[in-house]
Amino acid sequence: MNQKSLPDAIPALFPKASDRDRIGSWLTLELEQALRRVQAGPVAPTIDMQKFRAELQSFDFGKPRPLEDALRWTIERMEHGIVQMANPRYFGLFNPGANFPAQCADRIAGCFNPQLASSASSPVPVALENHLVRAVAQRAGFGGEATGHFATGGSEANYTALLCALTAAHTNFSNQGARAFAGPVKFYTSRDCHIAWLKIAHQAGVGRAALRLVDTDGCGRLDPQALRQAIAVDRAAGAVPVMVIATAGTTGGGMIDPLHPCADVAKQQGLWFHVDAAWGGAVLASNRLRGLLDGIERADSITIDAHKWFAATMGCAIFVTTRGELLPEAFHASTSFTPSSISGVDPYLTSVQWSRRFLGLRLFLALAAAGWEGLGAHVERGIEVIELIKQRLIAAGWRIANDSPLAVLDAIPPADLGDVRNLVRRVVASGRAWVAPTLFEGEDVVRICATNGETRMEDVDALIAALNQRP
Numbered sequence: 001m002n003q004k005s006l007p008d009a010i011p012a013l014f015p016k017a018s019d020r021d022r023i024g025s026w027l028t029l030e031l032e033q034a035l036r037r038v039q040a041g042p043v044a045p046t047i048d049m050q051k052f053r054a055e056l057q058s059f060d061f062g063k064p065r066p067l068e069d070a071l072r073w074t075i076e077r078m079e080h081g082i083v084q085m086a087n088p089r090y091f092g093l094f095n096p097g098a099n100f101p102a103q104c105a106d107r108i109a110g111c112f113n114p115q116l117a118s119s120a121s122s123p124v125p126v127a128l129e130n131h132l133v134r135a136v137a138q139r140a141g142f143g144g145e146a147t148g149h150f151a152t153g154g155s156e157a158n159y160t161a162l163l164c165a166l167t168a169a170h171t172n173f174s175n176q177g178a179r180a181f182a183g184p185v186k187f188y189t190s191r192d193c194h195i196a197w198l199k200i201a202h203q204a205g206v207g208r209a210a211l212r213l214v215d216t217d218g219c220g221r222l223d224p225q226a227l228r229q230a231i232a233v234d235r236a237a238g239a240v241p242v243m244v245i246a247t248a249g250t251t252g253g254g255m256i257d258p259l260h261p262c263a264d265v266a267k268q269q270g271l272w273f274h275v276d277a278a279w280g281g282a283v284l285a286s287n288r289l290r291g292l293l294d295g296i297e298r299a300d301s302i303t304i305d306a307h308k309w310f311a312a313t314m315g316c317a318i319f320v321t322t323r324g325e326l327l328p329e330a331f332h333a334s335t336s337f338t339p340s341s342i343s344g345v346d347p348y349l350t351s352v353q354w355s356r357r358f359l360g361l362r363l364f365l366a367l368a369a370a371g372w373e374g375l376g377a378h379v380e381r382g383i384e385v386i387e388l389i390k391q392r393l394i395a396a397g398w399r400i401a402n403d404s405p406l407a408v409l410d411a412i413p414p415a416d417l418g419d420v421r422n423l424v425r426r427v428v429a430s431g432r433a434w435v436a437p438t439l440f441e442g443e444d445v446v447r448i449c450a451t452n453g454e455t456r457m458e459d460v461d462a463l464i465a466a467l468n469q470r471p
């Protein structure tokens, strides 16, 4: 028989072991040094984007370049071309400086590249994620029946909640979609919710008009009376309410909607109760603070983003539900090629995704290394940082608009510092710190959030100085 040998593997894609060792060690060192420079440098990007776009044109992919050159080029551009979440003076949106165990998890997942769609392909990762989901569910006060999975982000987890609520509301939803309902579908959350719910309504096929934004109580929390009224008005008009959502840690003000009253309304009305704890759910790690989420255990489902306050790498969300029987109903499919197709077990049959990355390892390693106590201390530290900033701003004549027990401060500057939008622009442009403008109960505020686990006293000093800089 003619023994024809195969061509070698493409070395640029699959270098030999000694090259991998050398490049891997070099990359680890380079990244560590870059991180140190990033932490000491400006928070905002400094790159000239016009020059960068021109430079990008040189990548026509006609002629390969050495990987080390491309890696060095990428690290340099990342160092100057993004808002730096790793900088301890980033007091921005819910984007953390990533914890180290989660970064290690990404390396491990990248190396083994497990396919988590099926439990037969990835028995260990699937069991590990299930174990972790149960641990998180227990922390939230759910019984042993709770189940769930990891998702790419809060939006995917919230989307899952809506699909479950719709599936629970009508047995024909899974086959007929919104047409199964006798009238237009409605679901309810406060006007201070994360507005991705609008996209979620669109994606789910019930239309953006299905989202009812309920009034807040003047302090950034959903008003249960207004909720009751909105449901009554909609029912009278022939609409079909399906879900109530409470936000535990609003994006703008870090407020926690009244969980028990929201649960009461949902239960009385026979509606799915979801708690969007994408950011605030992290307080469950702290024995001292977890009582703030009292009532979350009454939810049919919850969302927690590990890539927010747990500082996992992006994006790593957890969806937990006590109505696990709905997941196979909402996400069933059948194939002849998947190594296993066990209803209620295989992730591709119980979730939005098909191919899936080993996301849970990021939280698993962080929890394994720090324990609930360590993660809880990290969350408590964030609240201490914000408390300190609050005292310093009040002493400098600022007013605080929100009364959040969590790590978000919405602050209003004294008149001589000018308006909020210009002030924030000045701070961001200075590169000394990063904050965001937002609206809280109709008022322009500077939103300051403790997101970086390494913020020190001198970083708070730098922030306060930047905020109080006269125009």
Ligand SMILES: Cc1ncc(COP(=O)(O)O)c(C=O)c1O
Pocket: 094, 152, 153, 154, 155, 156, 158, 193, 194, 196, 247, 249, 250, 251, 276, 277, 278, 279, 305, 315, 317
């Ligand atoms: C309360 C809340 N829910 C949902 C989301 C969306 O999460 P993600 O960006 O992970 O999709 C956010 C994002 O900030 C949020 O603050």
